[in-house]
Amino acid sequence: MAMEVRYPGGVAVEVLQRGFTIRTDQPEGAGGGGTAPSPFELFLASIAACAGFFALRFCQQRGIDTAGLGLTLDTERDPERHRVSKIVLRLRLPEGFPEKYRKAIVRAVDECSVKRHILEPPEFETVIEG
Numbered sequence: 602m603a604m605e606v607r608y609p610g611g612v613a614v615e616v617l618q619r620g621f622t623i624r625t626d627q628p629e630g631a632g633g634g635g636t637a638p639s640p641f642e643l644f645l646a647s648i649a650a651c652a653g654f655f656a657l658r659f660c661q662q663r664g665i666d667t668a669g670l671g672l673t674l675d676t677e678r679d680p681e682r683h684r685v686s687k688i689v690l691r692l693r694l695p696e697g698f699p700e701k702y703r704k705a706i707v708r709a710v711d712e713c714s715v716k717r718h719i720l721e722p723p724e725f726e727t728v729i730e731g
Contacts, residue, residue, distance in 0.1 A: 604618045648690075652672055652710045667695060671693035673690075
């Protein structure tokens with residue numbers, strides 16, 4: 602999967618992927634225009650979206666009404682290391698969600714492929730072309 606990076610101005614960065622343009626910027630306090638999420642915010646959003654998708658598909662595959670289904674992502678930060686130390690996914694189940702599936706939907710959300718790539722990270726390599 603190849604992605605191309607473009608620099609439209611300031612500290613904004615765009616990534617071209619499958620015909621989509623994913624725009625990022627830095628907050629105003631970090632020298633950006635605050636016109637788009639920062640790359641790190643998109644990283645966290647990808648975890649939330651992936652976990653949310655797995656919760657949605659779990660319900661859909663079992664014919665469970667998804668009205669009221671929700672998920673939020675919260676972070677805890679380590680002030681000394683200046684990084685996120687904990688990610689908490691809070692799953693809000695639809696009214697009448699079957700008790701017998703409560704543990705199973707948590708397991709399904711934990712199967713999120715973005716989370717799995719964090720827990721078992723790929724190898725990184727940077728090469729200079731040309």
